[in-house]
Amino acid sequence: xxxxxLIAAIREKRSFLCIGLDTDxxxxxxxxxxxxxxxxxxxxxxxxxxxxxxxxxxxxxxxxESLGSAGWASLExxxxxxxDHYPGMFVIADAKRGDIGNTSGLYARAFFExxxxxxxxxxxxxxxxSVKPFLEHQGKWTILxxxxxxxxxxxxxxxxxxxxxxxxxxxxxxxxAWGNDQNMMYVVGATKAESLASIRxxxxxxxxxxxxxxxxxxxxxxxxxxxxxDECGLLVNSSRNILYASGERDFAEAARNEALNLQVDMEEExxxxxxx
Amino acid sequence: xxxxxLIAAIREKRSFLCIGLDTDxxxxxxxxxxxxxxxxxxxxxxxxxxxxxxxxxxxxxxxxESLGSAGWASLExxxxxxxDHYPGMFVIADAKRGDIGNTSGLYARAFFExxxxxxxxxxxxxxxxSVKPFLEHQGKWTILxxxxxxxxxxxxxxxxxxxxxxxxxxxxxxxxAWGNDQNMMYVVGATKAESLASIRxxxxxxxxxxxxxxxxxxxxxxxxxxxxxDECGLLVNSSRNILYASGERDFAEAARNEALNLQVDMEEExxxxxxx
Numbered sequence: 001x002x003x004x005x006l007i008a009a010i011r012e013k014r015s016f017l018c019i020g021l022d023t024d025x026x027x028x029x030x031x032x033x034x035x036x037x038x039x040x041x042x043x044x045x046x047x048x049x050x051x052x053x054x055x056x057x058x059x060x061x062x063x064x065e066s067l068g069s070a071g072w073a074s075l076e077x078x079x080x081x082x083x084d085h086y087p088g089m090f091v092i093a094d095a096k097r098g099d100i101g102n103t104s105g106l107y108a109r110a111f112f113e114x115x116x117x118x119x120x121x122x123x124x125x126x127x128x129x130s131v132k133p134f135l136e137h138q139g140k141w142t143i144l145x146x147x148x149x150x151x152x153x154x155x156x157x158x159x160x161x162x163x164x165x166x167x168x169x170x171x172x173x174x175x176x177a178w179g180n181d182q183n184m185m186y187v188v189g190a191t192k193a194e195s196l197a198s199i200r201x202x203x204x205x206x207x208x209x210x211x212x213x214x215x216x217x218x219x220x221x222x223x224x225x226x227x228x229x230d231e232c233g234l235l236v237n238s239s240r241n242i243l244y245a246s247g248e249r250d251f252a253e254a255a256r257n258e259a260l261n262l263q264v265d266m267e268e269e270x271x272x273x274x275x276x
Numbered sequence: 277x278x279x280x281x282l283i284a285a286i287r288e289k290r291s292f293l294c295i296g297l298d299t300d301x302x303x304x305x306x307x308x309x310x311x312x313x314x315x316x317x318x319x320x321x322x323x324x325x326x327x328x329x330x331x332x333x334x335x336x337x338x339x340x341e342s343l344g345s346a347g348w349a350s351l352e353x354x355x356x357x358x359x360d361h362y363p364g365m366f367v368i369a370d371a372k373r374g375d376i377g378n379t380s381g382l383y384a385r386a387f388f389e390x391x392x393x394x395x396x397x398x399x400x401x402x403x404x405x406s407v408k409p410f411l412e413h414q415g416k417w418t419i420l421x422x423x424x425x426x427x428x429x430x431x432x433x434x435x436x437x438x439x440x441x442x443x444x445x446x447x448x449x450x451x452x453a454w455g456n457d458q459n460m461m462y463v464v465g466a467t468k469a470e471s472l473a474s475i476r477x478x479x480x481x482x483x484x485x486x487x488x489x490x491x492x493x494x495x496x497x498x499x500x501x502x503x504x505x506d507e508c509g510l511l512v513n514s515s516r517n518i519l520y521a522s523g524e525r526d527f528a529e530a531a532r533n534e535a536l537n538l539q540v541d542m543e544e545e546x547x548x549x550x551x552x
Contacts, residue, residue: 123402
């Protein structure tokens with residue numbers, strides 16, 4: 001899925017919502033746990049109830065890996081369900097991988113070939129040759145961690161270089177030479193909205209994947225004020241608020257209502273920015 | 277496995293070798309590819325041929341994930357084989373994970389509970405709350421990336437702070453408050469041996485996991501000169517040189533010979549340092 005198609009999907013659905021499939025066996029409704037594949041059953045119901053309100057799904061790999069090969073199979077089935085029923089959906093493997101070149105190449109193979117994700121989140125600590133193998137896959141996206149939404153972001157990401165820049169700014173600047181706005185995006189946490197203006201000065205055209213709205217306390221309005229560009233340029237993620245809106249039999253309907261609330265707010269932001 | 281037990285194993289086996297199970301379906305002997313589970317069959321043969329020469333095995337997750345749930349099952353079988361036949365072996369999941377707290381908690385559950393690894397490699401970019409969930413598992417180890425063996429290490433890890441320190445030194449210093457030498461180790465590439473002396477000044481008692489000897493060009497002698505302490509303090513990893521010593525039916529024997537060469541060199545280093 002290329003950038004033009006992604007922007008078209010945002011306009012068509014009047015939404016830049018990404019739903020994070022952080023599907024936790026311990027948090028899904030109890031009655032689902034007796035199913036043969038509870039994670040997939042849950043995901044399928046949530047996806048079937050929300051596909052028209054979002055442009056992207058983002059399974060977080062940890063939730064599947066924590067169940068071993070069975071969890072991995074649930075992930076594969078979830079992706080296949082999206083591909084079979086909802087063409088044109090952008091699907092992100094939130095994996096935060098990154099290793100020496102030949103190993104990153106295998107992670108890229110895992111997510112882009114063995115499975116058919118559109119994008120993978122990648123950690124920058126190991127530098128260029130740990131990121132490039134992901135960029136070699138035509139038509140796929142690398143989403144590099146820049147400024148994350150968690151408290152620990154302060155430990156290293158804000159480290160001030162002797163030349164005055166912060167580490168996350170160095171990650172943005174240096175990685176500009178590795179890819180472009182057609183194959184790279186950046187993770188910027190909604191809880192760091194005040195940094196979005198300076199980030200946009202460095203990467204005006206790149207899409208940003210923004211976690212942290214909702215459960216983590218970020219504000220959609222602020223994210224849009226500082227981060228939106230004339231192509232929208234944002235995928236705003238919500239996970240827990242949508243997935244666990246209800247712990248009862250109406251969980252999918254409740255998830256839809258939460259997603260709808262966000263879609264309505266996003267439509268308003270798109271209208272205000274003259275994007276619709 | 278605690279630090280005392282690890283040191284005892286090093287003395288007993290006269291080796292601080294870690295064998296990296298970077299098992300690539302495209303590189304194992306062709307005749308194995310028709311097996312029902314080629315990765316496990318290969319790993320089992322290599323492990324059975326080398327277990328007395330090494331103190332640790334380190335499967336690299338990328339190689340298993342690139343085969344989807346089948347690869348994940350091969351990994352689980354490999355770990356079970358080691359646990360069933362070679363008690364006292366230190367087994368590292370080379371996963372380079374790291375995410376916001378609740379997600380890192382699930383990765384920790386995946387590697388320490390769902391599977392029974394002794395240690396996981398973790399990336400530091402997201403800071404304290406991305407690392408701490410791994411440290412909460414009693415009797416387990418977190419191996420934090422500090423200075424990696426690849427070329428891209430130069431992109432960010434050597435970034436000079438306005439106070440004069442390098443990013444990898446800041447990672448070492450700051451993480452000292454998160455854990456201790458009984459539950460943390462650090463990855464320091466053998467290709468950066470000249471940095472080992474200054475690293476030892478910051479973390480004199482921690483074990484270091486040292487990749488990059490062999491295929492990547494690092495020297496065992498230099499690693500020992502600058503990195504060994506009076507408890508050894510080193511796990512030196514070799515992967516490709518051992519695994520792919522032969523592409524024929526004698527692959528396990530050839531792997532043993534390569535491992536034996538390293539063990540002999542390591543025994544010499546241990547003797548020179550009065551550790552045996």
